[in-house]
Amino acid sequence: MNAFTGTGDATGRGGAPGPYAATGRDALVHRALLHRTDREFATAAVPYLREGRRDGDALVVIASAAFGDLLREQLGERDAAPIEFPDRDAWFAGPMHAFAAYHDRARADWWPRGRLRLLVQPVWEGRTALEVSEWKRHEALINVMFAGTPTSMLCAYDAAALPGGVLTDAMRTHPELQDAGGVHPSGRFTDPADVYAECNAAPLAPPPPDAARRIFASGELPGLRAFLRGEAVRHGLPDAACLPFVLAVNEIATGIIRDGGGHGSLWVWTEGRELVCDLTDPAFALDDRFLGYAPPRGGRRGEAAMWAVRRLCHIVEIRSGAHGTRVRMHVRLPG
Template identity: 35%
Template sequence: MTSAAAPGAGPFDHRMAVFGSHDEFLARALPFLAEGLAARHEPPPVVIAAPGNLDLLRDALGPAAGGVGLVPHTEWYTGSAANAIARGAGYLAEHAGPGGRIHLLMEPVWGGRAGRSPRETAEWIRYEALVNLLFAPLATTALCAYDTRVVGATVVAAARRTHPDCAVYEDPLRIAAELDAVPLPAPPAAADRIPGPAPADGAVRTWATVQGLAPAEAEVFATAVAEAAAALGPVDRVLLWTDGPACVCELRPVRRVEDPLAGFVPPPDAASGQGRGLWFARQMCAYVDVRDEPGGTSVRLQYG
């Protein structure tokens, strides 16, 4: 997957369905699945949704349900928004037809991680916006399902801005910039400082272990920091602190991070363990925030 094209310029068909009852869900889902089943050169459509909605589809489809993939959304959306992007890309590479052709009905777990806090919700809105760029070269047809019995009106309104079939759709980069305009809390005055131009080998791991992370988790956090630092180049400042149970590292690179998709596109050699950079950090950390500031760019990693 490559980073990409102007909004709406590629074949990716990204739709939105809003429903507030079982009947409304079926009224949107069944025609979509019929479209996918009739599409040439495509594998069977797949539904990633709440278990109750999967049961509705099984009953409505009857014997035809065997021709549709049905996946509980709690088995798909198991981590961060960046994890969901990576999982989607991997699934398309392995299961989609030529050019990424497949119909996917996708219902995030808004009652779980994605809806746990305004912070989490903002990251999932970012996910919905950026997939328009990340998957633009692919001929995938995705229908994102929003249940108003679970998702609030504010989230639905924000999500409409991220789907090209909605009248209020906006440039994904504009939405990402709006989300990034929300300031992060300042690092605490007591934050520990590690000298640059890169975190010393073992220093982050040792610090994280002292803070109470298990050795394996401390190793993952330290690796995420090291990968991010290697991708960013020399850093002026490395700060470490705790935020509740989470460990946080802020890197201040010498050069700015210009690519708004940095860390969302897997590098070609990611599987080899080399050059994984911000992509690895986004996969391992709950949050990776890249902020442009008057003095440069700050990159903040939160683990846990």
């Protein structure tokens, strides 16, 4: 497994992405619900869930405790009984954490029962600028990764409380909108590939001057792993998180040695409440089209590697071009 072979043009089901606003029971529906009051939310959400119960869909609500209680009250015990209510904060701990959870649960449990009907309330409060950008990317990629699957997803956005930029992005990442006037196509919907490219448009800032640096090449991975563990411990990463961090960095370094330019550089530092690690390959350009956002297909080890790396980290940033490739991995520190 390594991150420098294969392509990232994955859909999650092994086929070409279908129409983003396709109709029919087996097509993805991805809709943003723009509401200003609890009443507006319930007026849209309750019929949506009752319709799913009538059709025998797998029903899942990932929302705040207050919205969960509101829905149970409005639906009544009988209609609320089949609904699964996963913990919202745990589910939305990070963009890739949520993606992986969707993939895992849908394949193991929800799709085998028929069509999946999701009502979600994404968490935007308290996010850093990078996290907001990654969640925007997440919403755009839903249209690609779950195209052609029996999935309906209604994403609730509080238009009275959320920043205007978040609401504008909701219109750009959801093919359909629902508001007090009903359901209609989003005139601002943007191709997910373009949204993805926008998220990668800004260059990564260089590592700070006090970042620990290491140069590596073939035969030096054991020493690199020991160095990484030492830095992780020094910066306060808990023991349980050290191994995933070292494995993620080792996966990228292995790809650079085996399939990239053969050697690279690494920097480690802290930034806010995160441990950050940069790896650079000065000679190899990486195909980063949706790479690592869907489970790997067949023997595509590049997809497998980046799927694993993204799951092991909070956020992974990639910048690649004529001057090589930089991969920046973020893991959370306690506190």
